[in-house]
Amino acid sequence: MRTGVVVGVIAGIVGLILILGWGDVEGPNGSIVIGLFQGAAYGLLAVGLVLVYKGTRVFNFAAGEFGTLAAFIAFLFIHQWKVVPYGLGILFALIAITLLGLFMERVIVRPLMHAPRVTLLVATIAFGLLLVGVELFAFRPEPKNLHPLIQGIDQATGQPVGPELAGYFVSPQEMVIVGVVLALAASLGWFFSKTDLGLAILATSQDAFATRVVGIGVARTSQLIWGMAAFLGALAGLLYVPAGGALAPGVITTQTLIPAFTAAVIGGMTSLPGAFVGGIVVGLLQQLALWASGHYYLGDQPWQQLIPGSADVAVFAALLVVLLARPQGLLGTEA
Amino acid sequence: MSFLEIRDLSTGYGAIPVLQGLSFDVEEGETAVLLGLNGAGKTTTILTIAGLHEAWGGSVTFDGKEITGRDPKRLVAEGIVLIPEGRHVFPQLTIAQNLRLGAWPYRKDRGGNRERIEQAVEYFPRLRERWAQMAGTLSGGEQQMLAIARGLMARPKMLLIDEASLGLSPKLTHTVFDVVRQINLAGTTVLMVEQNAGVLKLADRAFVMEKGTIVYSGAGADMNSADIRQAYMGAPA
Amino acid sequence: MATATEVLRPVTTREDKWRPSTKGWVARRAVLLLILGGIVFLTASVEGFWADRIARAAIFAVIGLSLNMVLGYIGQVSLGHQAFVGIAAFIAAYYATEKAGCEFEGCSMSTFITSTVFAALSGAIAAGVLGLVALRIRGLYLALITLAYGLVSQNSIFEISFLTRGGAGMPAVRPDGWVGDHAFAFLTLIFLAGVIFVDWSMMRSKVGRAILSVKHSEPVAASYGINVTGYKIIAFVLSGLFAGVAGSLLAFRNQNVVANDFSFVETLTWVLMVVVGGLGNRVGVIIGSAFFAMFGFILEPVLHWLGGLWGPLHFLEEAGAQAYVVIIVGAALAIFTIIEYPGGIGQQVSPITRWLGGQRFSMHPDGHGKHQTQASEASKTGVMGRLGLQRSGSTDEVTEASDETAPTSVMERATVMEQATASPPPPPAPAVHPDDEPVAHASGSADDPPGKPDPVPEVGGTDEGPASRKRGFLGKLGLQKNGAAQQEEKTR
């Protein structure tokens, strides 16, 4: 991947936040840290998206709901039924969603293997909507709250828990995110470069016909890919929801699916590390937009009032620019 | 009972038939060549044998077992290995990784694979020089060598080779044919699709295809006679 | 020109030639009138809240046709239609309330019309911009862009406080004389009829056929002198126009526009209703849309009954439950349709629509379109012909049969999408038609076609393989390659 470009972009965004925020009371550091953590969650989801696209040439628009549903399942076990400790609830959710990914592969992806890609895309939309419907039906639209493993605020003192980083208190959940992401990056790297199955998945994404020629079972890699993608999606949801706020039906689709896809597109839709780094870029970009729109005045109104949702607008603009500027180069034949 | 028996094979693309009742036999241990004009259906035939294209009718029997419509996964494990037209190496994997995947059914047999690799680089020393290079950046000829080497990793009993000489220099073509001869001598049955007439020298048997059927079959030596050559080169029948 | 045109029917089956007798026509017209009369009678006689639901169904049908224009006719997925409809709804309401003062003084018909015109324009402009984007970004990536656009609008434009009155919603008072639910239902039905008419007349015109050919294969269409860019944008603009009209109608039907009405769930449902209806099939899309609009209301009593039946099922009776069940069932239905009946409702009812269109009643009209490589490969050859494109001697004279007889299966239509969007890309036209090269250089621009006979041999009877077959169906387009088009192709 064009690593240099991406590193440059990240440096540029961070630099902009720093320069613009110089002398600001709150300071820009918080924005950078938040951006990094959010970006990590986007990156996780993006890695799943790229995996599925590489391996089976599908844009999985149901990916966001893997995350939302995982959070709901954890919520169900931990807070609603109160039957299991936190860790076990998370584990149940991960297992359930991984199975759901396998189910989706079997019921939707495999029968449509030879169908046009756009048909498959519509099918994943339908599946995503089905999951949203199930969430709405089972949990109703009112937002819930899935607590993080360790509360970010000390109940007794009201003080934020966790170390201070450049004036920003890093919450325990955010540290969990960092830990999980690092562990995941290491194990994925190992899986794809060292194991036969990992190589087989990479091979599938490069020349699906040739994988059949050498005798690799198509069904098996496809299953593996979808199972892994669902697992990653679930993990993203379980990490993002407690850190990012309310748990409502469809929340990951509305809040993180597009940033994650943007991250994947920045990574060329084919590079797993690229997708992850893309996630960081998007996370930082959102913070820059939010921060800037809240701080700059146009007449008597800040931008935020004039154009709400500046973070989303920034992501959309980034997606559009990347796609328009390099429709073929960055994306291969399918742009 | 021949090693590979094709009986009344028919298939096509969409509604359009390509093979219309194709029959031929390949005996164990021999090298057979399939000739024919462009579009005669040679690739289609070989893909259908390898389980990569669906047969509409007829049967393929290998070593006494009917294998029509079997999954390529099983066929490779049973020793029917294809070296496809257009190489189809994995472009973003190294030579080493390509070879590793070539041995997919035997991936647990590390020791055996090492021996196989030794053998392959003996045939094509160039592969060793480029060991860690991405296959996509290899030259066309090098990719063809890799494709053949990858096929050998799967311990073929029956090797199907589709136009291995396409785009190769005369010298390399010669090398490739020579390697095929060695492979054959080592006990592997070979079915080659070729346009290069030089292949007839190593063929025990030759078939000429036209519009989806065999119009001529005979010993490879017979094929050298000028009129039959002319027939498959396209003079009106 | 017509005299010089050699018109050959592309796929001449016996059904195509067959024409019903006078009696047959009378019967067909009578049934058609009966259906239309039935709808009118139903709307007039049902209770007010059912009339309101019929209005909703009619608006959904307009939205369905709007989406179908993009999804069905040019084969691109738009997941941002809630933004077009939503922005149009807000603009209509904004004009009626804030500019014309309808909130307190009531609304005149002319205000309603003006609002609708503004709404339609907003939709057309927004979709036109999307069309420009779609020139460069296609297929999966366009779907992504549109979804992003929809979500951005939801979080951004719909939050602009002067449009939404800070979330409370913008009122939209129905026009005088059309305030009642029955009257307003008729108003929406009139608009629906208008939209159907525009859609129908466009698709049977030269423009419509060109759009379908663009969907089949852009490079190929371009090489035959079809202005791909222009027609694509026309389709997008029309789609936006319909969406705008639907937005305005929805605003006045709801009488208060809130952002929540235009969530992404809504958009996805719309896409699915078009798929269930049958891509590119007008009648199917209308039925599918109406079904999705009404389905919840039909389900409500059923759920109530189920909930009362057995204690543990009580939750089914809860308020809102039915709305969510609709989403679940609708999505499941769409998945089922895509996998098992890719032709959608349109294909299922096609024996009837074909009969109404003046053909024999037949239960097996066209392909069953399961997703098999074989089926998809087969359809490649037939599509152009079955799209109703005919061979003729000149470039701009393309005549056709009824587009209602066009292939109804998703597969066939979607194969086309595949060709335009996914690998393997269609071979560049020059390679496919090597012998057309001299013509390409000799002929003029698309507007000034040479009146020379079709250089392409008739389909069938040859066994030269796909190259000749491709040439065959291109020939049916009646179009010749020309230099300008080639240029365009190269620059793409």
Ligand SMILES: Nc1ncnc2c1ncn2[C@@H]1O[C@H](COP(=O)(O)OP(=O)(O)OP(=O)(O)O)[C@@H](O)[C@H]1O
């Ligand atoms: N995927 C496909 N879809 C449609 N038709 C195809 C497809 N593949 C091959 N054909 C057609 O089937 C016929 C036989 O093709 P095949 O590739 O088997 O020929 P071949 O004898 O291998 O030719 P060559 O010597 O050029 O490789 C040709 O007419 C070809 O156009």
Ligand SMILES: [Mg+2]
């Ligand atoms: Mg061939």
